[in-house]
Amino acid sequence: MSEGDLQAVLLTLRLAAVTTLVLLALALPLAWWLSRTRSRLKPAVEALTALPLILPPTVLGFYLLVMLGPQTGFGRLWLEVTDTTLTFSFLGLVVASVIYSLPFAVQPLQSAFESTGRGPMEAAATLGAGPFDAFRTVALPLAWRGLLTAAVLSFAHTVGEFGVVLMVGGNIPGETRVISIAVYEHVETLDYGAAHRLSLGLVAFAFVTLLAVYALNGRGRRVGV
Amino acid sequence: MASDPVPVLEIEARLARGDFRLDAACRIAGEGITALFGPSGSGKSTLLRIAAGLERAAGRVAFGGETWADGRRFTPPHRRRAGLVFQDARLFPHLSVEGNLAYAEKRAGLGGPARAEVVEALDLAPLLARRPDTLSGGEQRRVAIGRALLAAPRLLLLDEPLSGLDLRRKGEILPLIAGLPDRFALPVVFVSHDLDEVAQLADRMVVLANGRVAAEGPIAVVMARLDVQEMTGRFEAGSLVEATVTGQDRAHHLTRLDLCGQPLEMPALDIADDTRIRLRIRARDVALATGPVEGLSIRNALAGTLADLIEEPDTAFAEAFVEIAPGTVIRARVTRAAVAALGLERGRQVRAIVKAGSFDRRMLVGRN
Numbered sequence: 001m002s003e004g005d006l007q008a009v010l011l012t013l014r015l016a017a018v019t020t021l022v023l024l025a026l027a028l029p030l031a032w033w034l035s036r037t038r039s040r041l042k043p044a045v046e047a048l049t050a051l052p053l054i055l056p057p058t059v060l061g062f063y064l065l066v067m068l069g070p071q072t073g074f075g076r077l078w079l080e081v082t083d084t085t086l087t088f089s090f091l092g093l094v095v096a097s098v099i100y101s102l103p104f105a106v107q108p109l110q111s112a113f114e115s116t117g118r119g120p121m122e123a124a125a126t127l128g129a130g131p132f133d134a135f136r137t138v139a140l141p142l143a144w145r146g147l148l149t150a151a152v153l154s155f156a157h158t159v160g161e162f163g164v165v166l167m168v169g170g171n172i173p174g175e176t177r178v179i180s181i182a183v184y185e186h187v188e189t190l191d192y193g194a195a196h197r198l199s200l201g202l203v204a205f206a207f208v209t210l211l212a213v214y215a216l217n218g219r220g221r222r223v224g225v
Numbered sequence: 226m227a228s229d230p231v232p233v234l235e236i237e238a239r240l241a242r243g244d245f246r247l248d249a250a251c252r253i254a255g256e257g258i259t260a261l262f263g264p265s266g267s268g269k270s271t272l273l274r275i276a277a278g279l280e281r282a283a284g285r286v287a288f289g290g291e292t293w294a295d296g297r298r299f300t301p302p303h304r305r306r307a308g309l310v311f312q313d314a315r316l317f318p319h320l321s322v323e324g325n326l327a328y329a330e331k332r333a334g335l336g337g338p339a340r341a342e343v344v345e346a347l348d349l350a351p352l353l354a355r356r357p358d359t360l361s362g363g364e365q366r367r368v369a370i371g372r373a374l375l376a377a378p379r380l381l382l383l384d385e386p387l388s389g390l391d392l393r394r395k396g397e398i399l400p401l402i403a404g405l406p407d408r409f410a411l412p413v414v415f416v417s418h419d420l421d422e423v424a425q426l427a428d429r430m431v432v433l434a435n436g437r438v439a440a441e442g443p444i445a446v447v448m449a450r451l452d453v454q455e456m457t458g459r460f461e462a463g464s465l466v467e468a469t470v471t472g473q474d475r476a477h478h479l480t481r482l483d484l485c486g487q488p489l490e491m492p493a494l495d496i497a498d499d500t501r502i503r504l505r506i507r508a509r510d511v512a513l514a515t516g517p518v519e520g521l522s523i524r525n526a527l528a529g530t531l532a533d534l535i536e537e538p539d540t541a542f543a544e545a546f547v548e549i550a551p552g553t554v555i556r557a558r559v560t561r562a563a564v565a566a567l568g569l570e571r572g573r574q575v576r577a578i579v580k581a582g583s584f585d586r587r588m589l590v591g592r593n
Contacts, residue, residue: 120317122279123311125301125302126309127372128334128377129303129328130303131301142318
């Protein structure tokens with residue numbers, strides 16, 4: 001494997017790890033709220049969360065490019081405060097990946113929280129556990145399968161993204177050139193050998209990941225996606 | 226049986242949910258055991274959940290000097306220290322029995338009962354290492370009660386603590402529950418739709434019907450006065466009396482009892498002398514005689530005064546209340562024809578004839 005490809009692999013893993021951590025931090029409260037709320041906003045929030053599942057990555061990437069770009073709103077603010085641009089940077093990729101993989105983190109968690117139901121939380125409350133205490137000591141441990149599934153799927157889905165990265169991040173070695181982009185580049189330059197090495201690696205990784213998820217949720221339980 | 230202790234928990238709750246309406250006000254004594262009794266769908270469990278703070282309703286909930294809920298204030302469940310034992314136990318499946326107990330203990334602050342005391346009272350020692358999903362229904366109930374106690378509650382609420390258990394397990398758990406108020410110095414409220422359970426456990430009872438309080442007070446008083454017509458088919462009216470074991474007639478497999486100074490016999494009980502037991506005597510199992518009876522197989526005849534006689538219009542029956550001692554009343558269901566033939570009227574000296582086999586022996590709790 002060339003040095004460039006190794007760099008792409010390491011960058012991909014770093015992006016997936018950071019994205020997963022950020023996603024879990026966001027998805028835990030969001031999934032908890034969705035599993036408990038009786039708000040009329042719930043279906044709208046669920047639909048928004050699920051959007052990345054059906055939108056073409058190019059559409060998502062296009063809007064992210066516009067939003068994060070230095071010409072408009074958030075991107076301009078970011079430029080003024082930090083003197084850097086979000087587009088075509090690692091940080092921009094993290095933001096894009098978080099949005100792109102959001103449903104893969106939220107949905108398994110939400111269904112895990114829903115299947116636990118209110119019962120154990122009510123029991124904890126009558127034993128004197130406050131809401132945060134009960135969440136940490138009862139709801140989370142009971143939802144561990146969902147939590148693990150969410151983490152694994154978020155990580156794997158981030159590793160596997162292409163369109164959004166291409167739109168928002170481009171192809172900057174060490175900054176935004178992830179494995180899928182590298183494969184694309186190898187194919188364009190007709191370096192099929194290099195493309196094979198990376199692609200086969202990704203196939204093996206994807207299979208092992210899904211195998212782990214299904215084994216984890218074994219005995220016919222649905223993954224939650 | 227308690228006279229009239231100071232109420233500690235006051236609930237006044239109004240709630241509408243679909244077809245169900247709850248509009249109930251009751252006061253729970255600060256000692257002993259109070260039963261919330263009524264047919265299913267009468268709002269008993271909802272009232273319990275309102276007391277624990279798991280359900281919000283219009284009205285008011287107060288405990289001791291504290292207001293737990295009114296129009297403006299609401300104390301969340303974890304700040305009430307009202308232990309609630311759910312019908313389905315709700316043990317935490319990710320923790321062992323010991324872990325479940327420790328969970329409660331950790332949140333008890335100071336002043337909770339000692340773990341050893343609770344484990345001993347509920348016989349939990351053999352279960353400590355087990356996972357909740359390997360426990361039987363009765364074992365889960367016991368662990369759930371122990372867990373609730375270890376959280377140092379000021380009040381213990383039990384939702385149908387005996388439902389779904391077979392008679393033998395009920396017989397095991399009944400005395401445990403009966404001993405809780407004294408042993409752990411807290412008032413106990415339990416929900417039940419089984420009058421025999423209520424008869425054995427409760428000192429006071431609140432009767433709920435269709436979301437309203439139909440009666441409340443000391444158990445013997447409420448039981449004797451429960452309106453049969455209103456609850457027809459739900460349970461049978463009867464009276465509750467307390468008798469003391471005086472001896473055994475081994476030759477005839479009988480246990481001799483003393484009921485307000487009068488002798489009573491029933492099929493042999495495995496209970497020591499001087500133990501007090503509660504007997505529920507169904508009105509339909511009691512006959513009346515105006516004088517000494519001869520040539521009758523039934524040997525239990527309790528002398529008393531006919532304190533009240535209520536003829537039920539448009540039926541064959543009348544309800545007679547025989548006072549065999551001050552405050553102790555035996556209820557009898559007799560035909561109006563018999564009332565007329567015997568010339569029964571208030572103030573008349575009569576004997577209440579009770580068949581020995583009519584006592585329910587299955588769920589007796591001995592008291593010392």
